[in-house]
Amino acid sequence: MAVNNALFFNYIDTFMAYRRDVYEISEQTLRTNSIDLRLFKDFIKEHNYQSITGPAIIAYQFHLKKQRLNCGASINRKIFTLKSYAKFLILEGVERANKLPFRDVLKVRQGYINQPDALDKKQLKILFDSIDRSTCMGIRNYAIYALMYDLGLRVGEVYNLNLDNIDIKNKKINVFGKGKRRRTLYLNSEITKILSEWLAFRTRFLGSHKSTALFLSKKGNRLAIRTMEDNFKKLVTKANLSLHFKVTCHTLRHSFASHLNDQDVDVLVIQSLLGHSSTKSTNIYIHPSEQKVREALEKLPGVIFMNQLLESGVLDLKFQTKYCVRKE
Numbered sequence: 001m002a003v004n005n006a007l008f009f010n011y012i013d014t015f016m017a018y019r020r021d022v023y024e025i026s027e028q029t030l031r032t033n034s035i036d037l038r039l040f041k042d043f044i045k046e047h048n049y050q051s052i053t054g055p056a057i058i059a060y061q062f063h064l065k066k067q068r069l070n071c072g073a074s075i076n077r078k079i080f081t082l083k084s085y086a087k088f089l090i091l092e093g094v095e096r097a098n099k100l101p102f103r104d105v106l107k108v109r110q111g112y113i114n115q116p117d118a119l120d121k122k123q124l125k126i127l128f129d130s131i132d133r134s135t136c137m138g139i140r141n142y143a144i145y146a147l148m149y150d151l152g153l154r155v156g157e158v159y160n161l162n163l164d165n166i167d168i169k170n171k172k173i174n175v176f177g178k179g180k181r182r183r184t185l186y187l188n189s190e191i192t193k194i195l196s197e198w199l200a201f202r203t204r205f206l207g208s209h210k211s212t213a214l215f216l217s218k219k220g221n222r223l224a225i226r227t228m229e230d231n232f233k234k235l236v237t238k239a240n241l242s243l244h245f246k247v248t249c250h251t252l253r254h255s256f257a258s259h260l261n262d263q264d265v266d267v268l269v270i271q272s273l274l275g276h277s278s279t280k281s282t283n284i285y286i287h288p289s290e291q292k293v294r295e296a297l298e299k300l301p302g303v304i305f306m307n308q309l310l311e312s313g314v315l316d317l318k319f320q321t322k323y324c325v326r327k328e
Contacts (some may be wrong), residue, residue, distance in 0.1 A: 002051035003096050008089070015088045024180060028156045028225070036081035053163050054101040057082075062109070072108040079105050111233055117245040118258040124149065130239040136201050140223075141231055143198035145213055148249055149189045151175075152256035152274050155249040159225045161214040177275035185273065257282070 014033060019025045025033075043063055050054045057079075064078065065069040082102050089097035119127065128145070130222070132138040147153050147161075157175050165174045171187040187195070202208050207220030215223040229249055236247045260270050271282040298304075309315035 002053045003089075003094065003100060004051045005049065007094065008052050009037075010099075011092060012037055012041075012085075012256055014092070015085055018088060026156065026180070028159075028180070032077075033081050033084075036078045037085060039078065042080060046134075052100055053304065054104070055320050057105055061105075064323050065108075075108045088089055102216045117243075117247075117251065118255040119241075119243075119247070119251060121259070122248060123241055123243075124255060126241060127235065130235055136204055137218075138200055140215060141235070143194050144223075144228060145232065145235075145249070145252060146191055146194045148252035149256050150188065152253045154253060155225050155228055157275075158215065158228065159222070162212045163214055164212070166195060166214065168192060168199070175275065179277075180276060181277070183272070183275050 004245055012034075016035075019033065020030055040060060043060050044052070044056065046061065047056075061075060061079070070078070075283075079102065082252070083105075085098065086102045089100070097130045102241075115163055128142065131142045131145070133142055144158055147158055148155065151173070151177060154177065157177055160176055165176075167173070173185050173187060173190050175183050175185060177183060186283075202214075202216065205216040205220055208216060210221060211222065213222035217223045217227065232249050235274040241247065257274060260273070267279055267282055271279050274282060276282045306315070
């Protein structure tokens with residue numbers, strides 16, 4: 001017999017505490033795990049499944065793909081969360097937990113991974129110029145997004161920054177990334193100036209002397225990730241950028257990596273700056289800009305030869321004109 005619903009979902013809080021205290025999983029990952037489990041719980045309840053069975057899992061995958069329009073990577077992550085939870089239930093000695101069908105679920109093929117979109121320097125200037133730096137909030141937000149672009153920080157890494165992570169005198173900052181891996185990054189003169197300005201205005205925020213957080217909300221709390229993301233959406237709308245892709249906080253990180261790649265910075269250096277454990281992750285971020293592609297095409301022997309023929313007049317290309325009805 002399969003595990004019934006009530007028993008299956010009864011250990012979620014214990015599971016979350018186990019991952020937080022023993023494995024020291026980040027708050028952002030824990031939040032994602034919690035959402036994944038709640039989503040599955042709502043699906044099981046809505047469709048009146050009495051127990052966790054193979055057909056229920058298959059139906060859930062169909063639901064994620066067809067109704068929620070999740071991509072392969074998103075579906076795989078949600079199933080991986082359920083697999084981890086099922087393993088925890090086995091360790092807890094839950095009856096029939098070893099019969100749960102999650103281990104038999106195959107990964108959904110992801111297809112080709114689209115390269116992340118990046119902003120060019122002109123677009124970035126328009127974006128940052130849209131921030132009103134005459135206010136304390138504007139100075140704070142400018143510093144936040146400058147860190148994301150100038151240092152390639154994730155929004156979660158900016159959220160976790162404390163005052164003692166920054167050494168303005170020696171122009172260094174300690175960042176804690178995924179898996180709580182620490183990396184030390186060096187501040188250029190521009191970002192040092194931006195952070196110094198924010199630190200001067202930070203004292204005007206409520207309860208600033210009580211908090212260790214680098215960035216504060218109006219109420220003096222650590223500025224939430226959701227607030228950073230919402231403020232960025234408003235900024236993108238205000239900048240009125242005409243783009244074919246969705247711009248998020250993570251786009252600043254993509255732009256950071258792509259611009260370093262355009263300057264022929266070694267991929268291992270970019271990997272270190274981004275805090276990736278493997279160059280495989282870094283390769284997804286870096287791709288040549290449109291200008292780089294054009295320059296490369298212009299160097300092809302065939303293109304050079306055609307240009308020479310055109311310039312010498314040997315080759316005279318005539319393009320078909322628009323069709324017109326002949327007058328009688």
